[in-house]
Amino acid sequence: MKKNPDLEVSIGEIKLKNPVMTASGTFGYASEFKELFELSRLGAIIVKGLSIEASKGNKPPRIVETPCGMLNAIGLENVGLEVFLQEKLPFLKTLATPTFVNIYGKDIVEYAELASRIDDIEGISGIEVNISCPNIKAGGMAFGVDPESAFNVIKAVRKSTAKTLIVKLSPNVTDITKIAKSVEEAGADAVSLINTITGMSIDIETRRPKLANITGGLSGPAIKPVALRMVWQVVQKVKIPVIGVGGIMTPEDALEFLIAGAVAVQVGTANFINPNATIDIIEGIEKFLIKNNIPKITDIIGTLDVEG
Amino acid sequence: MRQEKIKVLWNKKLAPFYYRIGFKSNKYSSAKPGQFIMLRFADQINPLLRRPFSIHRLISRDGNIVGLEALYKVVGKCTKKLSMCVEGDIIDIIGPLGNSFTTSDNYNNVFIVAGGVGVAPMLFLASCLQQNTDVSKFSVFLGSRSKHDLLCKDDFSRLGIKVLIATEDGSTGKKGFVTDILETSIKENHPDIIYGCGPTAMLKALALISEMHSIPCRVSIETIMACGIGACLGCAVESKKTPEKYLHTCLNGPVFDTKEIKFVNFL
Numbered sequence: 001m002k003k004n005p006d007l008e009v010s011i012g013e014i015k016l017k018n019p020v021m022t023a024s025g026t027f028g029y030a031s032e033f034k035e036l037f038e039l040s041r042l043g044a045i046i047v048k049g050l051s052i053e054a055s056k057g058n059k060p061p062r063i064v065e066t067p068c069g070m071l072n073a074i075g076l077e078n079v080g081l082e083v084f085l086q087e088k089l090p091f092l093k094t095l096a097t098p099t100f101v102n103i104y105g106k107d108i109v110e111y112a113e114l115a116s117r118i119d120d121i122e123g124i125s126g127i128e129v130n131i132s133c134p135n136i137k138a139g140g141m142a143f144g145v146d147p148e149s150a151f152n153v154i155k156a157v158r159k160s161t162a163k164t165l166i167v168k169l170s171p172n173v174t175d176i177t178k179i180a181k182s183v184e185e186a187g188a189d190a191v192s193l194i195n196t197i198t199g200m201s202i203d204i205e206t207r208r209p210k211l212a213n214i215t216g217g218l219s220g221p222a223i224k225p226v227a228l229r230m231v232w233q234v235v236q237k238v239k240i241p242v243i244g245v246g247g248i249m250t251p252e253d254a255l256e257f258l259i260a261g262a263v264a265v266q267v268g269t270a271n272f273i274n275p276n277a278t279i280d281i282i283e284g285i286e287k288f289l290i291k292n293n294i295p296k297i298t299d300i301i302g303t304l305d306v307e308g
Numbered sequence: 309m310r311q312e313k314i315k316v317l318w319n320k321k322l323a324p325f326y327y328r329i330g331f332k333s334n335k336y337s338s339a340k341p342g343q344f345i346m347l348r349f350a351d352q353i354n355p356l357l358r359r360p361f362s363i364h365r366l367i368s369r370d371g372n373i374v375g376l377e378a379l380y381k382v383v384g385k386c387t388k389k390l391s392m393c394v395e396g397d398i399i400d401i402i403g404p405l406g407n408s409f410t411t412s413d414n415y416n417n418v419f420i421v422a423g424g425v426g427v428a429p430m431l432f433l434a435s436c437l438q439q440n441t442d443v444s445k446f447s448v449f450l451g452s453r454s455k456h457d458l459l460c461k462d463d464f465s466r467l468g469i470k471v472l473i474a475t476e477d478g479s480t481g482k483k484g485f486v487t488d489i490l491e492t493s494i495k496e497n498h499p500d501i502i503y504g505c506g507p508t509a510m511l512k513a514l515a516l517i518s519e520m521h522s523i524p525c526r527v528s529i530e531t532i533m534a535c536g537i538g539a540c541l542g543c544a545v546e547s548k549k550t551p552e553k554y555l556h557t558c559l560n561g562p563v564f565d566t567k568e569i570k571f572v573n574f575l
Contacts, residue, residue, distance in 0.1 A: 025540075026539060026540065027539055028537075028538055028539040028541075032537050032538045032539045033537070033539070035309045035310070036309070036310075036311055036402075036537075048541075054552075054553065056552060056553050056554060057541065057544065057554065059544075060531065060532075060542075060543070060544045060545070060554075060572070061531075061532050061542075062532075062541070062542045062544060063357075063532050063533070063534050063540065063542035064532070065355060065356055065357050067354060068353050068354050068356055069356065070356060070357060070534060072534075072540070072542065074540070074541050074542065077541050077544070077553075077554065220353075220356055221353050221356070249353065269356075269534075271535070271539060272357065272358070272534040272535040272539065272540050273348060273353075273356060273357060273358060273534075274311075274348075274400075275311055275402070275535075275537070276311060
């Protein structure tokens with residue numbers, strides 16, 4: 001019998017047993033899924049976007065389905081730092097999977113303060129900085145669309161923490177590689193992309209927007225080709241690991257991102273539809289490697305052949 | 309809570325646009341009235357999201373629960389596709405989810421109010437009440453647009469519950485809204501509790517009526533949701549007690565005390 005392939009990858013100083021992570025905002029605080037599968041099988045968990053104070057989020061309706069996708073405008077509803085540490089983190093610490101906390105703030109000071117307050121907390125492996133939420137003014141999007149602002153906020157966060165730092169990038173820009181290079185220069189250990197693409201949907205009978213927020217973020221299979229293209233572009237411009245996110249539903253989707261050069265992937269909207277999607281993807285990647293006699297996942301990363 | 313790929317047992321048309329679909333599962337023996345399932349066509353991405361359906365009835369055989377039924381109206385892409393399902397088709401279901409209608413054996417008089425396809429969870433509720441209580445003094449108020457949309461009348465009658473009917477066009481029962489005949493009955497016979505499910509306008513009216521007459525009132529609401537398990541936070545509901553944060557249909561509901569929530573247009 002053949003040996004199982006080695007699926008281990010590294011993000012900064014953190015080793016993941018496999019390259020499959022959960023995308024922030026699609027996996028709650030993980031305990032929501034505990035009855036549905038063995039959470040310790042995940043490569044990493046990224047929890048719901050966290051702010052210093054609890055946040056109520058946007059008015060409903062917050063979700064609308066679109067062809068092969070969904071628009072959301074949740075607005076970063078979250079329990080706030082203290083409740084997270086008291087009520088949510090203890091469960092996450094029981095898992096044999098690293099937890100990354102996704103953070104956002106309304107200004108640089110808040111980003112830096114949140115990062116520094118998390119810095120010495122055991123059980124949090126790393127931080128994903130959200131500079132790309134399209135749904136609220138204080139969701140970081142202002143930082144995520146300008147290379148200089150992105151540099152400044154990440155520089156400030158970098159000074160506040162020694163933890164592994166991922167920066168989540170917005171696709172709602174002219175050239176995502178410029179933002180990626182800025183945050184790399186500011187000290188990011190990795191970038192994850194893409195966050196949702198800003199979109200909207202209208203009820204033609206009432207002539208009202210289907211989301212109370214008018215616009216929302218598009219996710220799901222509909223955005224996968226865009227995400228894949230952006231990952232491929234960024235991989236060529238930065239040296240830090242790139243984490244692919246956007247419409248990944250199947251092992252084949254995940255493999256496309258890995259071949260394009262992503263070191264790991266995040267599964268988002270698929271968690272709502274098939275809570276076992278991450279496990280199906282991990283198993284599917286493993287099968288693919290066995291079938292193709294590839295001993296290590298790292299042997300397939302960045303192997304895109306554009307010469308033909 | 310469990311995710312299962314399960315078989316369709318039947319898919320019966322009750323009236324134009326209305327169907328009752330049965331699913332085979334032995335995981336629903338402790339399901340309670342008011343709880344719901346999230347349904348998806350296995351491995352398909354259009355429609356992408358799961359859809360919530362109330363548990364309409366449990367299916368029992370030789371004293372064991374062997375499945376469940378959902379009652380639905382064809383309104384969109386998902387329900388249209390569902391209406392074409394036949395025995396043996398495989399459907400991906402997560403459930404049972406959410407809270408349930410709290411009941412008491414001490415109620416002497418219960419009013420159940422259902423508008424349109426909102427009757428779906430109420431038959432399950434009625435049959436549970438009937439198992440533990442004398443329901444002969446209970447009443448169910450069914451409201452619909454017309455006689456063509458009137459569902460489950462005979463099912464409630466068989467349970468021994470009095471059925472009162474209102475239709476908007478007057479094609480059967482009293483012409484008008486179900487809440488009109490409810491108010492008349494309240495004046496004659498003050499109930500211990502009102503349970504309701506139906507359109508938001510009806511639920512709003514129930515909240516007002518129950519407050520006016522000081523009757524406890526619990527309603528099952530429907531909101532757009534992506535996951536049903538508390539991960540997406542799409543199903544936000546405005547809370548009266550804690551206005552600084554939202555309640556969520558899947559985590560705190562779908563059954564709410566009408567005093568707990570603010571009724572805005574959920575859908």
